[in-house]
Amino acid sequence: MPTRSTVILGTGSYAPDRILTNEDVAKMVDTSDEWIRARSGIRERRIAGPDEATSDLAIQAARRAFEDSGVKASEIDLVVVATVTPDYPMPSTACIIQHKLGIPSTAACFDVNAACSGFIYAIDTACAMISSGRYSKALVIGAEKLSSVVDWQDRGTCMLFGDGAGAVVIGVSPKRGIGLIGTKLGSLGEDTDLLIIPGGGSRTPTTPDSIARGEQFIKMKGKEVFKLAVRVMEEAARDILEQHGLAAHQIDLVIPHQANLRIIDAIAQYLELPVERFFVNVDRYGNTSAASIPIALDEARKAGRIKQGELTLLVAFGAGLTYGSALIRW
Ligand code: ACO
Numbered sequence: 296m297p298t299r300s301t302v303i304l305g306t307g308s309y310a311p312d313r314i315l316t317n318e319d320v321a322k323m324v325d326t327s328d329e330w331i332r333a334r335s336g337i338r339e340r341r342i343a344g345p346d347e348a349t350s351d352l353a354i355q356a357a358r359r360a361f362e363d364s365g366v367k368a369s370e371i372d373l374v375v376v377a378t379v380t381p382d383y384p385m386p387s388t389a390c391i392i393q394h395k396l397g398i399p400s401t402a403a404c405f406d407v408n409a410a411c412s413g414f415i416y417a418i419d420t421a422c423a424m425i426s427s428g429r430y431s432k433a434l435v436i437g438a439e440k441l442s443s444v445v446d447w448q449d450r451g452t453c454m455l456f457g458d459g460a461g462a463v464v465i466g467v468s469p470k471r472g473i474g475l476i477g478t479k480l481g482s483l484g485e486d487t488d489l490l491i492i493p494g495g496g497s498r499t500p501t502t503p504d505s506i507a508r509g510e511q512f513i514k515m516k517g518k519e520v521f522k523l524a525v526r527v528m529e530e531a532a533r534d535i536l537e538q539h540g541l542a543a544h545q546i547d548l549v550i551p552h553q554a555n556l557r558i559i560d561a562i563a564q565y566l567e568l569p570v571e572r573f574f575v576n577v578d579r580y581g582n583t584s585a586a587s588i589p590i591a592l593d594e595a596r597k598a599g600r601i602k603q604g605e606l607t608l609l610v611a612f613g614a615g616l617t618y619g620s621a622l623i624r625w
Pocket of ligand 1: 555
């Protein structure tokens with residue numbers, strides 16, 4: 296089996312226009328701007344309109360990634376979409392996006408559910424498929440409409456989440472050592488109950504009773520998730536660095552999953568890196584789950600935070616619990 300190196304050819308992102316501030320959240324539940332900012336670092340989040348589904352956000356991000364990469368929809372032979380808020384349980388959001396973007400019918404299209412680690416799972420999958428020699432250009436998207444699964448009466452979760460999408464185009468690297476140089480994935484399946492949407496699946500199909508119990512919404516044990524998040528993200532970062540014989544200080548920019556500024560601060564401290572070395576936009580978007588890293592990656596590139604030859608570390612954790620890290624040499 297041939298193995299080829301893979302590279303990110305372009306990035307794009309999109310967030311809906313509507314901004315929901317902490318003050319707006321405080322009109323719905325008993326909370327305050329000060330509390331939300333102090334505990335999470337979040338100031339505002341974007342909320343999709345009633346007619347906007349996850350695929351609508353995703354195609355905007357994808358179009359920008361096509362423009363940035365110079366790659367056309369007709370060249371794509373693989374579409375991988377990371378999401379926990381698909382347009383429908385069936386068919387995949389990837390197929391809907393394929394059709395809307397005019398990607399050829401010969402392309403393989405599927406969704407990945409690894410929650411907030413989903414984008415890293417998706418790029419790892421796409422890169423492995425391209426490395427195998429069987430695919431050559433992938434559109435990889437992280438997209439979420441989390442506002443559709445948030446309980447707007449639960450003050451412990453509703454202030455954390457937002458909507459958005461980020462996309463990358465991945466192709467064959469012209470040179471070894473440039474591009475996606477490594478990934479590390481893992482899961483802690485014993486902790487599924489910490490972060491879960493209990494209703495709507497085969498365990499608890501949707502019924503009037505399940506809806507009355509609010510089982511269609513995100514349930515989270517915030518404190519436990521927080522502690523595990525810090526531990527697994529630090530480990531995922533250390534493991535990949537060790538695998539590649541690198542020290543933390545050699546990383547030029549870390550793009551962490553944007554869940555909570557306190558989680559990012561803690562990881563910076565454990566890795567003994569200045570927090571300036573971390574890209575942060577959680578203040579403006581909240582947690583957009585699988586969209587969080589690709590939106591941050593696109594903004595970091597377009598803000599000039601990533602230069603040729605530099606090393607970027609992506610690191611995430613999410614429901615599952617899942618975790619993952621990736622190293623990119625630009
Ligand atoms: N406003 C005011 N008070 C609140 C709010 C709120 N929005 N939410 C909770 N409180 C109260 C609680 O009721 C509690 O009061 P009590 O002591 O009287 O019981 C008190 O504030 C402290 O609550 P904690 O939950 O202990 O607060 P904590 O400091 O842990 O912060 C938070 C809560 C921000 C949710 C934090 O636990 C967190 O960020 N956890 C990680 C969550 C996360 O990252 N989830 C995403 C995972 S990724 C994915 O896959 C989707």
